[in-house]
Amino acid sequence: MKHEIISNPSEWTVRSEYWLRQSIQLSGTRALRERRSTPLILTGDGVQMRVEKGTLHIRDGLTHYPQEREDYRFFKGDLDLPPRIVTVDCSGGLSFDVLAWLAEQGVTLICLDWKGDGVSVLACNGYAADPVKVRWQQETRADSAARLAFAADLIGRKIAISLTTLEQHIPPSRLQTIAIEKSRIGIDRLANEKFADLNAVFAIEGECASAYFAAWQGLAISWKGTKRHPVPDGWQIYKGRSSLANGVKPENRNASHPVNALLNYAYAVTLQRLQIQAIADGYDPTLGVMHSGKRGNPAFILDLIEPERPRIDALILAFVAKHTFSGADFVIRDNGGCRLSPQLAKHVAAIIDGRPQRS
Structure with a gap:
């Protein structure tokens, strides 16, 4: 970002925390044994996705300092498992094991750049045209x-x-x-x-x-x-x-x-x-x-x-x-x-x- 005009760090932190709180309010509630319908959205530097002992472990990225990173762990068949995982302007990594795990569980992975343009869409069902x-x-x-x-x-x-x-x-x-x-x-x-x-x-x-x-x-x-x-x-x-x-x-x-x-x-x-x-x-x-x-x-x-x-x-x-x-x-x-x-x-x-x- 060295060629961009960026806010002073303290205000950047305040506003980042503000939008984090606003996003949490969107999550809402759902009925008992109802599958989650909202996507999991990740952003920032150092996003990590890996399979550990049959579970999917995700660590969200860093967008400002100080920030407490969020961790997510999903089991197979978990009602909390999102239908889509969307990465927004991320850096980090994942493995082929993660792609196989997501496909098995019917979760689509969407990668967007900072403009919102699609970098890739990894649909769990592949492409089988009718x-x-x-x-x-x-x-x-x-x-x-x-x-x-x-x-x-x-x-x-x-x-x-x-x-x-x-x-x-x-x-x-x-x-x-x-x-x-x-x-x-x-x-x-x-x-x-x-x-x-x-x-x-x-x-x-x-x-x-x-x-x-x-x-x-x-x-x-x-x-x-x-x-x-x-x-x-x-x-x-x-x-x-x-x-x-x-x-x-x-x-x-x-x-x-x-x-x-x-x-x-x-x-x-x-x-x-x-x-x-x-x-x-x-x-x-x-x-x-x-x-x-x-x-x-x-x-x-x-x-x-x-x-x-x-x-x-x-x-x-x-x-x-x-x-x-x-x-x-x-x-x-x-x-x-x-x-x-x-x-x-x-x-x-x-x-x-x-x-x-x-x-």
């Missing part, structure tokens, strides 16, 4: 009318959920009114018009998305301790999805604003969850219907996440509205981009990945 479902993907993509219908329905559902997010989480304003009206028009057009190609569907999506995020402009972010640890002026309010860290080209990657960093991270966690589910259901994650991609890219998962995005937006908007942040919660990189602190990333991953699964 020929019927893969044939449906291939035939739907090859049939122009079916592909257009799929895309129009997908984007229509996305805009409908965006409308709910606008109404419930964005304060009334002229821009909110415009975005709501454009969303309603877009939903109606997608349901009733005939389209010649995908570009016409994308044009409606783009118009609605532009108005949607424009309605977010001016949202205030609460900060504390700014005299001790100042934050950039641009972090006081939300201005848009594009990142200043990418130069003149308007792109959403390499977020330069904390809200966009939270969104990008939450989207990445959701992509991993959807990919695991799609593989488990027998779909080919690389065979997109609406989306296209380079060989090996999860194009079908990019299809699936479209209606999920406004739901994630709602969670992040509620999260931002509820919390007062510190400059110690984020790290400014040498290119002007910002990243979440490890414990904040861990907390966001728990919020997003811990939601109930939908069919």
Whole structure:
């Protein structure tokens, strides 16, 4: 991290402990003899996973000093065994014995980097595609009318959920009114018009998305301790999805604003969850219907996440509205981009990945 601007150590420690306490509150309770449904999320340096006398022993990593490291021990068939183990920006090690143990117990291991991008997904069931479902993907993509219908329905559902997010989480304003009206028009057009190609569907999506995020402009972010640890002026309010860290080209990657960093991270966690589910259901994650991609890219998962995005937006908007942040919660990189602190990333991953699964 020598090229990054980092908070003073004492405040970094305070904020790390704060997000640790917040994450503990998410764990909740469950009924007697009910299998744990929430993932185990690990982060920091020195994460260790090994099999000892038939049990899985895990030691969480270090993210700040002083910190008491957490140890976990799971027995085979243990009701406390998580369905997924997610590592976030970790260093450390594990053995082949661990992979075999996880596969036997039906536990998926997901490894994310600091941006929330998937480094690897080790699914316990491997990849055994269902020929019927893969044939449906291939035939739907090859049939122009079916592909257009799929895309129009997908984007229509996305805009409908965006409308709910606008109404419930964005304060009334002229821009909110415009975005709501454009969303309603877009939903109606997608349901009733005939389209010649995908570009016409994308044009409606783009118009609605532009108005949607424009309605977010001016949202205030609460900060504390700014005299001790100042934050950039641009972090006081939300201005848009594009990142200043990418130069003149308007792109959403390499977020330069904390809200966009939270969104990008939450989207990445959701992509991993959807990919695991799609593989488990027998779909080919690389065979997109609406989306296209380079060989090996999860194009079908990019299809699936479209209606999920406004739901994630709602969670992040509620999260931002509820919390007062510190400059110690984020790290400014040498290119002007910002990243979440490890414990904040861990907390966001728990919020997003811990939601109930939908069919």
